[in-house]
Amino acid sequence: xxxxxxxxxxxxxxxxxxxxxxxxxxxxxxxxxxxxxxxxxxxxxxxxxxxxxxxxxxxxxxxxxxxxxxxxxxxxxxxxxxxxxxxxxxxxxxxxxxxxxxxxxxxxxxxxxxxxxxxxxxxxxxxxxxxxxxxxxxxxxxxxxxxxxxxxxxxxxxxxxxxxxxxxxxxxxxxxxxxxxxxxxxxxxxxxxxxxxxxxxxxxxxxxxxxxxxxxxxxxxxxxxxxxxxxxxxxxxxxxxxxxxxxxxxxxxxxxxxxxxxxxxxxxxxxxxxxxxxxxxxxxxxxxxxxxxxxxxxxxxxxxxxxxxxxxxxxxxxxxxxxxxxxxxxxxxxxxxxxxxxxxxxxxxxxxxxxxxxxxxxxxxxxxxxxxxxxxxxxxxxxxxxxxxxxxxxxxxxxxxxxxxxxxxxxxxxxxxxxxxxxxxxxxxxxxxxxxxxxxxxxxxxxxxxxxxxxxxxxxxxxxxxxxxxxxxxxxxxxxxxxxxxxxxxxxxxxxxxxxxxxxxxxxxxxxxxxxxxxxxxxxxxxxxxxxxxxxxxxxxxxxxxxxxxxxxxxxxxxxxxxxxxxxxx
Amino acid sequence: xxxxxxxxxxxxxxxxxxxxxxxxxxxxxxxxxxxxxxxxxxxxxxxxxxxxxxxxxxxxxxxxxxxxxxxxxxxxxxxxxxxxxxxxxxxxxxxxxxxxxxxxxxxxxxxxxxxxxxxxxxxxxxxxxxxxxxxxxxxxxxxxxxxxxxxxxxxxxxxxxxxxxxxxxxxxxxxxxxxxxxxxxxxxxxxxxxxxxxxxxxxxxxxxxxxxxxxxxxxxxxxxxxxxxxxxxxxxxxxxxxxxxxxxxxxxxxxxxxxxxxxxxxxxxxxxx
Numbered sequence: 001x002x003x004x005x006x007x008x009x010x011x012x013x014x015x016x017x018x019x020x021x022x023x024x025x026x027x028x029x030x031x032x033x034x035x036x037x038x039x040x041x042x043x044x045x046x047x048x049x050x051x052x053x054x055x056x057x058x059x060x061x062x063x064x065x066x067x068x069x070x071x072x073x074x075x076x077x078x079x080x081x082x083x084x085x086x087x088x089x090x091x092x093x094x095x096x097x098x099x100x101x102x103x104x105x106x107x108x109x110x111x112x113x114x115x116x117x118x119x120x121x122x123x124x125x126x127x128x129x130x131x132x133x134x135x136x137x138x139x140x141x142x143x144x145x146x147x148x149x150x151x152x153x154x155x156x157x158x159x160x161x162x163x164x165x166x167x168x169x170x171x172x173x174x175x176x177x178x179x180x181x182x183x184x185x186x187x188x189x190x191x192x193x194x195x196x197x198x199x200x201x202x203x204x205x206x207x208x209x210x211x212x213x214x215x216x217x218x219x220x221x222x223x224x225x226x227x228x229x230x231x232x233x234x235x236x237x238x239x240x241x242x243x244x245x246x247x248x249x250x251x252x253x254x255x256x257x258x259x260x261x262x263x264x265x266x267x268x269x270x271x272x273x274x275x276x277x278x279x280x281x282x283x284x285x286x287x288x289x290x291x292x293x294x295x296x297x298x299x300x301x302x303x304x305x306x307x308x309x310x311x312x313x314x315x316x317x318x319x320x321x322x323x324x325x326x327x328x329x330x331x332x333x334x335x336x337x338x339x340x341x342x343x344x345x346x347x348x349x350x351x352x353x354x355x356x357x358x359x360x361x362x363x364x365x366x367x368x369x370x371x372x373x374x375x376x377x378x379x380x381x382x383x384x385x386x387x388x389x390x391x392x393x394x395x396x397x398x399x400x401x402x403x404x405x406x407x408x409x410x411x412x413x414x415x416x417x418x419x420x421x422x423x424x425x426x427x428x429x430x431x432x433x434x435x436x437x438x439x440x441x442x443x444x445x446x447x448x449x450x451x452x453x454x455x456x457x458x459x460x461x462x463x464x465x466x467x468x469x470x471x472x473x474x475x476x477x478x479x480x481x482x483x484x485x486x487x488x489x490x491x492x493x494x495x496x497x498x499x500x501x502x503x504x505x506x507x508x509x510x511x512x513x514x515x516x517x518x519x520x521x522x523x524x525x526x527x528x529x530x531x532x533x534x535x536x537x538x539x540x541x542x543x544x545x546x547x548x549x550x551x552x553x554x555x556x557x558x559x560x561x562x563x564x565x566x567x568x569x570x
Numbered sequence: 571x572x573x574x575x576x577x578x579x580x581x582x583x584x585x586x587x588x589x590x591x592x593x594x595x596x597x598x599x600x601x602x603x604x605x606x607x608x609x610x611x612x613x614x615x616x617x618x619x620x621x622x623x624x625x626x627x628x629x630x631x632x633x634x635x636x637x638x639x640x641x642x643x644x645x646x647x648x649x650x651x652x653x654x655x656x657x658x659x660x661x662x663x664x665x666x667x668x669x670x671x672x673x674x675x676x677x678x679x680x681x682x683x684x685x686x687x688x689x690x691x692x693x694x695x696x697x698x699x700x701x702x703x704x705x706x707x708x709x710x711x712x713x714x715x716x717x718x719x720x721x722x723x724x725x726x727x728x729x730x731x732x733x734x735x736x737x738x739x740x741x742x743x744x745x746x747x748x749x750x751x752x753x754x755x756x757x758x759x760x761x762x763x764x765x766x767x768x769x770x771x772x773x774x775x776x777x778x779x780x781x782x783x784x785x786x787x788x789x790x791x792x793x794x795x796x797x798x799x800x801x802x803x804x805x806x807x808x809x810x811x812x813x814x815x816x817x818x819x820x821x822x823x824x825x826x827x828x829x830x831x832x833x834x835x836x837x838x839x840x841x842x843x
Binding site for chain 2: 261262265279281285286289336339340407409412413415416417419420430431432433
């Protein structure tokens with residue numbers, strides 16, 4: 001699966017990104033400090049505006065697709081970078097053993113076939129014959145073994161090691177066979193292999209993978225290879241002649257780094273980029289008012305596999321009290337957030353799974369907005385306004401706390417709405433907006449927070465052991481809200497071992513039910529991924545299949561009649 | 571006073587500042603609604619008689635937010651400049667009165683501080699603090715005292731050897747008395763002028779910081795963060811950028827007119843008056 005990269009919208013990301021690597025990625029949005037200059041709206045746009053983009057042309061090769069990304073990758077080894085900007089670009093350069101097809105079924109990418117042993121503990125992968133790296137070296141099972149060794153190496157600084165450490169034995173019987181053995185059946189196993197980018201041993205074996213220059217000068221096996229990376233400006237990918245999956249139609253992918261969404265939009269309007277992820281305002285308010293844009297640009301909307309939530313630090317009082325958590329859940333009007341912040345472009349969520357998928361329990365409904373019930377629960381927990389100052393108190397202490405979130409317009413607006421609703425029932429919440437890196441480093445990892453407003457972006461496999469299991473609370477691990485529930489622990493353990501999809505579904509439905517009742521987080525909403533793509537780009541599946549429009553980007557093409565004149569500065 | 575207001579620009583500046591101050595003070599009386607009242611059914615409405623300056627992305631009344639924002643912006647200006655002026659007077663007085671190595675030391679510190687661009691210094695300091703209106707005031711105050719220090723020192727140096735000072739000294743006046751009853755009152759004019767100009771730049775700095783998300787925090791309104799909110803919608807909701815932008819412009823202009831006018835009026839070398 002080739003990927004395109006719109007990294008601001010949590011929602012757009014999912015479908016385009018190798019799922020396992022996106023699993024558990026905390027969603028960061030990058031909001032710029034300065035409006036970046038966006039001057040060079042070239043004189044060619046007047047000409048483009050007159051072109052009729054409705055004619056049909058047969059597929060052809062060549063052309064350049066220009067898109068915009070908000071953040072610059074720190075490197076292109078996805079397991080080290082661990083961020084969406086890196087995964088998005090690296091997904092065009094590196095292959096995994098398996099991939100998800102357009103219906104989200106697992107299929108081979110580097111492998112022709114795979115066998116699972118009868119006891120479900122051993123998986124044997126059969127690589128396709130004669131695979132080659134972009135530098136003409138053969139790609140063999142040795143490279144796969146090497147990649148596994150690296151991702152499980154204690155010295156490798158990757159958040160994705162734990163899944164692969166469950167492999168007790170990895171071996172390469174011959175150059176085209178790779179076999180892994182698990183101590184116990186591990187249901188998410190294949191999903192994890194669909195997310196691990198296979199790296200070239202011959203270039204990395206003597207290198208420190210954390211710091212290697214290879215991260216900025218990668219050699220892969222997928223449709224594209226990196227041609228040029230200009231710091232802070234763009235990354236240009238060009239077709240890889242040795243691509244293991246055949247040849248993509250579009251000749252070059254140019255990803256321009258434009259931190260500001262408003263500036264990206266101006267570039268899109270000026271026809272300097274072909275594609276970007278839109279925010280709800282751009283999608284719902286600006287586009288309808290601009291027929292000139294609608295003529296040339298097509299919009300796509302799809303529900304992402306991610307959600308926004310308000311999470312409590314369960315180690316801190318009073319959030320250890322279930323009545324307080326439920327009260328806050330009742331006090332928040334989720335529909336108001338969907339209408340006001342997402343402009344209706346979102347769905348309510350009641351479980352940590354994408355609404356409408358098999359893992360999402362259809363019987364669960366979000367806590368309704370009910371301030372009276374909230375007040376009653378708080379009263380039962382001992383919170384009343386004894387001193388008459390409008391703020392609830394208990395033992396002489398007023399009920400006040402801080403909501404932490406990262407710099408992102410939608411997050412901040414959501415925070416303000418929540419703050420207002422809590423204020424109405426007598427809880428004083430302050431909002432603190434932080435830059436992403438210090439947010440993670442100073443507050444999330446050391447667990448120094450009362451309440452966080454954040455998002456989770458999830459993999460296709462329902463396993464969420466690392467987010468909810470009580471063993472995953474060490475600093476830097478994903479259960480930073482310190483959730484601990486024995487029944488949930490048991491269900492999560494069982495879910496990893498259960499291979500029958502129907503039984504697995506029941507396990508995760510039960511898990512979701514307990515989670516909703518326990519209310520360790522308040523599920524807020526799942527937003528739609530909103531993408532704008534210029535109509536010169538053809539071959540996009542519409543309507544989008546379950547895997548999203550990004551599933552077949554290698555089949556997209558730009559008719560030569562519509563190709564833009566290559567900009568000289570690139 | 572008459573001489574002062576004979577300059578029409580000073581009069582204009584004075585009227586601007588006075589009316590903005592008045593609006594800020596009586597904000598609760600004239601604001602049509604609670605500045606934080608959210609109405610998701612009325613988001614991004616253009617200006618009408620009901621919402622004089624339209625509504626923002628959460629349906630809040632921009633006019634009310636502008637009025638309350640004025641309080642923040644002006645308060646930041648006054649407090650920050652108050653801090654800066656106090657520091658400047660103390661250090662400038664010490665340097666100008668005692669001269670010698672104390673003077674050299676203080677003036678070198680001033681030079682060092684001046685060599686760092688103020689805005690970036692403030693950004694760096696704010697990064698280590700919780701952004702809040704009080705921190706902003708203190709940080710702006712602590713980073714903009716250098717101009718006042720230089721002014722006070724220069725005044726003191728020139729006044730120090732005037733006959734009336736020497737006479738007071740000959741009569742046995744102590745240092746404190748010399749500074750507070752003779753030197754300082756005679757240096758007040760330039761201090762006032764520079765303070766007024768300083769308020770203008772403090773208002774601008776506060777707006778800039780809030781625009782960058784490092785100043786006044788949501789949901790509290792300040793002109794800078796109303797402007798930031800508007801940035802996102804600038805293509806179709808012009809009122810969100812125009813009004814706070816104009817407010818900042820007019821306020822800063824007002825202070826500058828007033829400050830410049832005062833300087834002209836009291837400048838003995840000025841030929842006009």
